[in-house]
Amino acid sequence: MLKLVWLIPVFPLLGFLVNFILGRKLRLSERAVSLIGCGVIALSLLLTIGAFYEYASSYAPAHNNDPYVTSGGFPQSFEFLHGGAAHTTLGQAAGRLAELKIEWSYQIDQLSLVMIFIVTFVGLCIHIFATGYMHGDKGFYRFFAYLNLFMFMMLVLVMASNFVVMFVGWEGVGLCSYLLIGYYFDRKEAGDAAKKAFIVNRIGDFGLSLAIFGIFATFGTLNFADLRPLVAAYPVEHLWAWGLMSWLALGLFIGAAGKSAQIPLYIWLPDAMAGPTPVSALIHAATMVTAGVFMVTRTNFIFQHSVTMMMIVALVGCLTAFIAATIGITQTDIKKVLAYSTVSQLGYMFLGAGVGAFIAAIFHVFTHAFFKALLFLGSGSVIHAMHHEQEMPRMGGLKKYLPITYKTMLAGWLAICGIIPFAGFWSKDEILWNAFDTGLFSGAKILWFVALVTAGMTAFYMTRLMWLTFHGEERFRKVHAGGEADEAFASAHDKGLVPHDALLTSAGDRPHHQPGEHVGAHDASDRLDARGVTHAHFEPTESPRSMTLPLIVLAVGSVVVGLVGIPHYSAFEHWLAPVIVDVHRAPGAETAPAAHSTPSTEANGASPTSVPGEASHQSRTMEYLLMGLSLVVAIGGIMLGRLFYEKRPELPKQWAARLKPLYQLSFNKWYWDWLLDIKGVQAGKAVNNALWRVDADVVDGGVNGAGWMTRTGAIISGWWDKWIVDGLVNATGWVARAGSVVLRTAQTGLWQNYALLFVIGLFLVFVWYVYPAITTTIKGLLGR
Amino acid sequence: MTGFLLGVLTLISPLLQAQSPTLKRFEPTLVNFLMLSFLLFVVGVAGVLSRRNIIIIFMSIELILNAVNLNMIAFSRYLAINQKALADAKVIVEPLTGPVFTIFIIVVAAAEAAVGLGIVIAMFRNRETIAIDEIDLLKW
Numbered sequence: 001m002l003k004l005v006w007l008i009p010v011f012p013l014l015g016f017l018v019n020f021i022l023g024r025k026l027r028l029s030e031r032a033v034s035l036i037g038c039g040v041i042a043l044s045l046l047l048t049i050g051a052f053y054e055y056a057s058s059y060a061p062a063h064n065n066d067p068y069v070t071s072g073g074f075p076q077s078f079e080f081l082h083g084g085a086a087h088t089t090l091g092q093a094a095g096r097l098a099e100l101k102i103e104w105s106y107q108i109d110q111l112s113l114v115m116i117f118i119v120t121f122v123g124l125c126i127h128i129f130a131t132g133y134m135h136g137d138k139g140f141y142r143f144f145a146y147l148n149l150f151m152f153m154m155l156v157l158v159m160a161s162n163f164v165v166m167f168v169g170w171e172g173v174g175l176c177s178y179l180l181i182g183y184y185f186d187r188k189e190a191g192d193a194a195k196k197a198f199i200v201n202r203i204g205d206f207g208l209s210l211a212i213f214g215i216f217a218t219f220g221t222l223n224f225a226d227l228r229p230l231v232a233a234y235p236v237e238h239l240w241a242w243g244l245m246s247w248l249a250l251g252l253f254i255g256a257a258g259k260s261a262q263i264p265l266y267i268w269l270p271d272a273m274a275g276p277t278p279v280s281a282l283i284h285a286a287t288m289v290t291a292g293v294f295m296v297t298r299t300n301f302i303f304q305h306s307v308t309m310m311m312i313v314a315l316v317g318c319l320t321a322f323i324a325a326t327i328g329i330t331q332t333d334i335k336k337v338l339a340y341s342t343v344s345q346l347g348y349m350f351l352g353a354g355v356g357a358f359i360a361a362i363f364h365v366f367t368h369a370f371f372k373a374l375l376f377l378g379s380g381s382v383i384h385a386m387h388h389e390q391e392m393p394r395m396g397g398l399k400k401y402l403p404i405t406y407k408t409m410l411a412g413w414l415a416i417c418g419i420i421p422f423a424g425f426w427s428k429d430e431i432l433w434n435a436f437d438t439g440l441f442s443g444a445k446i447l448w449f450v451a452l453v454t455a456g457m458t459a460f461y462m463t464r465l466m467w468l469t470f471h472g473e474e475r476f477r478k479v480h481a482g483g484e485a486d487e488a489f490a491s492a493h494d495k496g497l498v499p500h501d502a503l504l505t506s507a508g509d510r511p512h513h514q515p516g517e518h519v520g521a522h523d524a525s526d527r528l529d530a531r532g533v534t535h536a537h538f539e540p541t542e543s544p545r546s547m548t549l550p551l552i553v554l555a556v557g558s559v560v561v562g563l564v565g566i567p568h569y570s571a572f573e574h575w576l577a578p579v580i581v582d583v584h585r586a587p588g589a590e591t592a593p594a595a596h597s598t599p600s601t602e603a604n605g606a607s608p609t610s611v612p613g614e615a616s617h618q619s620r621t622m623e624y625l626l627m628g629l630s631l632v633v634a635i636g637g638i639m640l641g642r643l644f645y646e647k648r649p650e651l652p653k654q655w656a657a658r659l660k661p662l663y664q665l666s667f668n669k670w671y672w673d674w675l676l677d678i679k680g681v682q683a684g685k686a687v688n689n690a691l692w693r694v695d696a697d698v699v700d701g702g703v704n705g706a707g708w709m710t711r712t713g714a715i716i717s718g719w720w721d722k723w724i725v726d727g728l729v730n731a732t733g734w735v736a737r738a739g740s741v742v743l744r745t746a747q748t749g750l751w752q753n754y755a756l757l758f759v760i761g762l763f764l765v766f767v768w769y770v771y772p773a774i775t776t777t778i779k780g781l782l783g784r
Numbered sequence: 785m786t787g788f789l790l791g792v793l794t795l796i797s798p799l800l801q802a803q804s805p806t807l808k809r810f811e812p813t814l815v816n817f818l819m820l821s822f823l824l825f826v827v828g829v830a831g832v833l834s835r836r837n838i839i840i841i842f843m844s845i846e847l848i849l850n851a852v853n854l855n856m857i858a859f860s861r862y863l864a865i866n867q868k869a870l871a872d873a874k875v876i877v878e879p880l881t882g883p884v885f886t887i888f889i890i891v892v893a894a895a896e897a898a899v900g901l902g903i904v905i906a907m908f909r910n911r912e913t914i915a916i917d918e919i920d921l922l923k924w
Contacts, residue, residue, distance in 0.1 A: 749923025751916055756833050 001050035002059060002068055005108055008044045008051070008116065009159065012151035015040035019148060023141025030140050034131040037144035041127050041151060045120040052113050056575075060110075067109030067225055069161050078104045081164060100216070107161030107224060111579045114362060115158035115294055118369045122286045123151055125550035129377050130278035132546030133384055143183060143276070150176035154287050158294060163212045163222040166295070170208070170259065173288045174201045180283060181275035193271035200268040204258015211251025215302075218244060224298060228581065231301045239307045239441050249302050249309035252295065253316075260292030260346045263320045267673055269343055273335040277380030280335060285342050285376050286369035293349045293365050297358045301581045304356070311441045314354025318435075318447045318454075321347030323670060325457040329464070330656075330667040333390050334379045337465050341416065342372060344458060348431055351451060355444055357434035359576045363565045364431055366572070367423035370561055371415035374554035378409035381547050382469060385540040386476065392465065397474035401540040404548045406470050411555035413466050415562075417459040418634045423562030428455060429630050430567060433623050455630055456637040463641025471646060476540075567623065791823040817858035824851035838904050838914045842897060849893040856882045856889070 015036050023033055059068055071078060081102035106112075127147060134143050153176055157169025175198075182194030216222055219230045237243045256262070261269040272284050283289070296303060296313070303310055321344045328340035345368050352361035383390055385402055399406045415424040432455070436448040542548065565572040644651045656663045668674065767774070794815065824847055831844030860882020908914055 744924035747922065747924040749920030751919070752833050759829055759833065 001047070001054045002108065003070070004047060005051050005068075005070060005106060005159070008047050008120075009152050009155035011040040011044045011047075012148040012155065015148035016145050016152060019141050020145035023145060028141055030131070030135065033141045033144050037148055038124065038127040038131065040148060041120060041124045044151070044155070045124055048113070048116050048120050051108060052117065055108055055113060060578075067107045067112075067161070069105055069107050069223075069225060071103060071105045080104050102162060102164045102222060104165055105161045106159040106165075108159070109579060110576050111294070111297060111362065112158050114366060114576065115290075116155060118290075118366060119151065119154050119158060119287050122369050122373050122554070123154075123282060125553055126278050126282045126286075126373060126377065129281075129380065129547050129550040130276075132544050133278055133380055134276065135544075139183070143180075146176055146179045146183070147278070147282070150180065150283060150288075154291070157291055161223060161225065163215065163224075166298075167205075167208070167212065170255075170291065170295075171205065173283070173291065174198055174205070174259075177201070177272070177283050177288055180279040181272045183275055183279065187274070190274040193268070193274040197268040197272050200265050201258050204255045204265055207251040207254025207258070208256075209251075211248050211255065214244075214248050214251060218248075228301050231305065232581065234305055236304070237306045237308065239311065242308055243306075245302060245305035246309045249299075249306045250312075252299055252302065253309065253313055256292030256296050256350075257316065258292075259295075260289045260350070261320075261343050262292075262316050262347065262350060263323065264672070266320060266324065266343045267669075267676065270336050270339040270669070273333070273339050277335065277376060277383060280339070281373045281376035281380065284339065285372040289342060289346055290349070290365045290369065293346070293353060293361055296350070296353050297362055297579070300353075300358045300579070303353070304581055307440055310354050310356065312354070314351050314435070314444065314447055317347045317350025317352075317354055318450050319347070320344070321351060321454045322450050322457075325454045325461065326666050327669050328461045329457060330663060332392050334382065334392050334395075334465060334469060335376075335390055337392075337461060338372070338375055338379060341375075341458065341462065344454060345372065345416075348428060348451065348454075351435055351447060352431035355435050355438035355447070356440050357431060357438070358580050359573050360427065360430040360434050362576060363572050364427035367415065367427040367558070367562055367565075370554055370557040371412045371422075371424055374408060374412035374551060374558055375416065377547070377551055377554065378405050378412060379469075381405040381543040381551065384543055384547070389476065392468040394476050395469045396472045396476065397470070398540055399470040402470075402542050404542055405551065408548075408551040408555040409466065409470075411558045413462050415558040416462050417638055418455055418630060419638075420631060421559070421562065423558050423560075425631070425634075426562040426565045426567075429627050430565065432630055433567075433626055436626055437619060437622070452630060452633055456633040456640075459634045459637025460641045460644075463638045464645050467641065467645040472649070568620075787826045788823060791819045791826065794819040795823075814858060814862035817862070818855065821851045821854040821858060824848075824854065836915045836917055838907075838916050841916065842900055842904075845900075846893060846897065849889055853886045853889055856885045858882075 018036055019028070019033055022028060028036075055068060060066075079101055081100065127144075130143065130147065134140055137143065150173060153169050153172030155169075157166055157173060160166035160169060178194045178198040181197055182190050184190045212222065215227070219227055221227060221230070231245075234245060237245050258265045269284055269289070273280055275283075303313070324340045324343035324347060328337050328344065331337045331340060345364070349361045349364050349368070352358070352364060382395070382398060382402060382405060385398070385405075386395060389395065411422070415422040418425045418428045432448060432451055435444055435451055438444045564570070644655075665671070828844045828847035828851060831847065832841050835841050835844065904914060907919065911919060913919075
């Protein structure tokens, strides 16, 4: 089965090709498209399980937990990038370039198996959900084609055995994110969000590219398996030392920050909610955004060599978690709350990675994929039932209409709040404990404290979400609700036709309707609203089985998957340990993984640090204490949420008024978007305009000027030809004519005039000949 | 006009000579005859140039031709070689060159007059006029 792992990405690729190319031509029915789209993922999942089993049972024990590297299904290794002529012609002068040999190959090891499993399993659930959610949409085949393309790219990313193949997948998921966010391409909002996502992503990719170049220049290879021993030879750069490893790690982290929406590159994720909800669930909750964490863990041998960088990672992660949570408290769009929650949880993952708990970070990825996908899909179910209404102030009391959705979302809610024994508790707590107990750098306890507060905030706003949506009065009966009815006006607004006077702004993932089109279910109690639009008055109903089934599966997952990571009995940690290098063996430093690890991991490093027995017993007590503390904080957050939104609903407004500056700061997303818009986007547009002016005035001016010069030259030339050259010719004629006017007067036609002329001529000849004689005669006459 | 005056002057030049007591016999020389022929020529030319009636013009042309005749005869009588021949001859011998040429000219003049009159008749049939300044078809 391991030999067939190359098929795992190929199935979704085939699904993409079939759906994309044939879907339009043959106008495949929704059923066919769904079957192909979901079927290929199911096949990949089966292969994954098979590969998992084979690797775990037979390969890994036989090969000392080494990764299984295979070419990507090609009969021989396929070097798709190599040094080319530099190999043979330049010789020594080619330097590192001659050694460039990039194969398209996959690496199956513990880490990639975990990721592949997440991607295919959660992906399958989401695909099945999407068949119900996107029902009736005109671009059904296109949606599933892109979704399958995304799966292909994501699988390439996690299965890559070298940086270049991973980068291909990295960029590919960015592309698919763009395609899917902008799925409703006729909404300007969606297009802008897609562009924003891709551009911010690319900014991160810049750092990643530099890091890859640096790694190749230093080590001459880009294979993960080859790099690990090479990097081990380098010294560890301790805190506040900054060297090569730190630069490389910085570049890698910038890439991860762009992809995984850390500060300052998180702004694209909330806007990405303009895409359909299954997209938000798959890409922006479970899989793509975790690619950054995956990459950091994949290259942990580089990160571990730079303690300063680890600190920066932990700091950024913690800050992101905190700030995103503060924003999530005040948002009203259900998807936006979940988006900021995702950013916050990603911050947790980076916090875990930064303090050295890479395994805990991946564990959180694992559990987060389940409960966040569940929450997103659940919200999708709610949105679908509410006819694409997304604003929580216009929901309420949906518990009795959407029982299955409600119950499954409860599971997800408990998981994310971190209530024992749900999944989120175990993973989040692992991170918190490692943050508290890390020996990498001092001051980590502050990070732990901030993370704890953030956990409380998470519990608070998730409780708020649940209560506003499912409990309380049914506000949708009183105000405009039903996003589809608003969609016509939103479209008109986007086109600048009709001012959109919605009560609250929201970035909807609505399907498109024409302005004025009558949409939404309606019954006898329809009424016209102030804008003259028939306003749908509907009853929310539970979603179809295609949508509720994945919810149930994911809910079960949210409960049980945490159990693989219970500290000290953690199968998960045992499984992933070979992937993480352990470099911090300085005496006296008490490293958290050492306290937790089972004996097999100690084979990696040198002698253990402190006395295992007593110190670990002490730390265990601490650990349980902290576990209990985080539980208390979570429950406190829940109870505060219930207080604000169930028992005394006037409190939110009161506190919002009291803490108005803080509220504004939170509601306006810390003004980061606004700042970037003024500084970045407007400045960019100004530069654009300036350059456009240069092109239009100078460059085109030059071209137009050349044209003008040619024309003017032609005019002058023509004038010269017409007036001077032809003029001379004409002048000749004119002279002839004018002369003739004068001379023809001699032609009187009178014979006697001509005879007179004869005589005059004769006389002149006579005078000439006798001139001397005349003068002599006259002289003689006078002289006499 | 000038020629006319000059001619008249020459003709009366003997009269202009200083009056001597002894009256000399007026002996005509070549110049006198030439002057006469010249005067006639000039009158003829004047007539050709200034008369309207074409018959008068023909007459003037005859006058020119006859003036030329006179010229011929005068030269024939007064040329040196002929003078010597006259002086040497026992019998009076007339040189013949001049008169022969004169006969030629007279014949040509006659023929030419005939032809010219034929043209005049043709012209008169077309134009009903013999005033030559009314025949100006070649005017521009």
